[in-house]
Amino acid sequence: MISNLKIKTRMWFVIIAILAWSPSIFAQDAKTMAILDFEGLGIKPEEVKALTNRLRTKLVQSGAYDVTERGKMQEILDEQGFQMSGCTSEGCMVEAGHLLGVRYMLAGSISLVGSTYSVEMRAIDVETGKIIQTASYDYKGLIDDLMNVGMQRAVDILVGKETTPVTPTLKAEPAMLSIATMPKDAEVLINNASRELTPLNLTDIPPNKQIHLEIRKENYVSHVADLTLNSDKNPPLRITLSPQTGLLKVNGSPRGFKLLIDGKSIGNAILDNLKYPIGKIEIIAKKPEYRPFKQTIEINAGQTAVVNFKLQSIPKSTAPLFSAIVPGSGQFYQHRLVHGLVFLAATAGAGVM
Numbered sequence: 001m002i003s004n005l006k007i008k009t010r011m012w013f014v015i016i017a018i019l020a021w022s023p024s025i026f027a028q029d030a031k032t033m034a035i036l037d038f039e040g041l042g043i044k045p046e047e048v049k050a051l052t053n054r055l056r057t058k059l060v061q062s063g064a065y066d067v068t069e070r071g072k073m074q075e076i077l078d079e080q081g082f083q084m085s086g087c088t089s090e091g092c093m094v095e096a097g098h099l100l101g102v103r104y105m106l107a108g109s110i111s112l113v114g115s116t117y118s119v120e121m122r123a124i125d126v127e128t129g130k131i132i133q134t135a136s137y138d139y140k141g142l143i144d145d146l147m148n149v150g151m152q153r154a155v156d157i158l159v160g161k162e163t164t165p166v167t168p169t170l171k172a173e174p175a176m177l178s179i180a181t182m183p184k185d186a187e188v189l190i191n192n193a194s195r196e197l198t199p200l201n202l203t204d205i206p207p208n209k210q211i212h213l214e215i216r217k218e219n220y221v222s223h224v225a226d227l228t229l230n231s232d233k234n235p236p237l238r239i240t241l242s243p244q245t246g247l248l249k250v251n252g253s254p255r256g257f258k259l260l261i262d263g264k265s266i267g268n269a270i271l272d273n274l275k276y277p278i279g280k281i282e283i284i285a286k287k288p289e290y291r292p293f294k295q296t297i298e299i300n301a302g303q304t305a306v307v308n309f310k311l312q313s314i315p316k317s318t319a320p321l322f323s324a325i326v327p328g329s330g331q332f333y334q335h336r337l338v339h340g341l342v343f344l345a346a347t348a349g350a351g352v353m
Helices: 001-022 023-029 045-062 070-081 090-100 143-159 316-325 328-335 337-352
Strands: 034-035 038-041 102-111 116-125 131-140 173-180 188-191 193-197 200-205 210-216 223-228 237-240 244-255 258-261 265-267 271-275 279-286 293-299 306-309
Touching: 034 045, 034 090, 038 258, 045 102, 070 090, 090 102, 090 116, 116 143, 116 337, 131 143, 188 200, 193 200, 237 328, 244 279, 293 306
Parallel strands: 034 102, 038 102, 173 237, 244 306
Antiparallel strands: 102 116, 116 131, 173 200, 188 193, 188 210, 210 223, 244 271, 258 265, 258 279, 279 293
């Protein structure tokens, strides 16, 4: 009985020794995994590397596999003279897995088409060389959000973890708007906040949200509008500002006078509540044989400026005295220009004869 006990004891020592010198036996049952750098299609190599590292971190946090650290992987493969980059085939992955002493290898790709990122993954059993798991995840949005939430979702799909699908929050590009006015140098306000003067190019307006736009300039009617702008560029705004106006009322006698405002002829009728741009104006009324009337007034917004006048006649007895000195000057004195010119011409012609 003692000899049998010794034999059994020795056998156990032999078994323990074999197991101690055969770590691959444990590896067959352990869920050890190494992750190769993913292949990038349409995105920068440094971005692919960063996303692969994030996926490796998320997979470690999931606890589904005992993941080999990348630096240790690189050290072991370098010692064996094995090139890790470009290792995407099943045969290459199996060879790398044997060198690393892991049970599973994971490889894949991250591609960008349009604005959609596609993550493709496959896990291989190093012992059998067969693909045991595949997973794919499509993400439409910015690469920032793919890093933050997309790689977590990809890992959840790989390990079969039931999660509520993540709806990414897309960061919309700011809206751009060009504004020009006639006249220029008008102040632009967005949501009552003053911006620069026109012409102006705005590049930081929140898209798809209503904004209150106001364009104002002294002595002009403000342009006010509520707008909702799209991302990126929007049709340019070309605004013609209308001058502020007041009312002008002109009444004079005797009738038949010629009226001028700032040197521009208005006619010979009286004015009743005429809309006119605000500011100072000069009014002149003329009539033959009457002294001209001249007055400067100011038109204010929303108010009525009233001008009343009575032309003073020129004494007819004075006109012959002027004509006696210079022919036609008496008619000019009476503001009868046509008559004065005719008389002057006739006199000159007679002198020539």
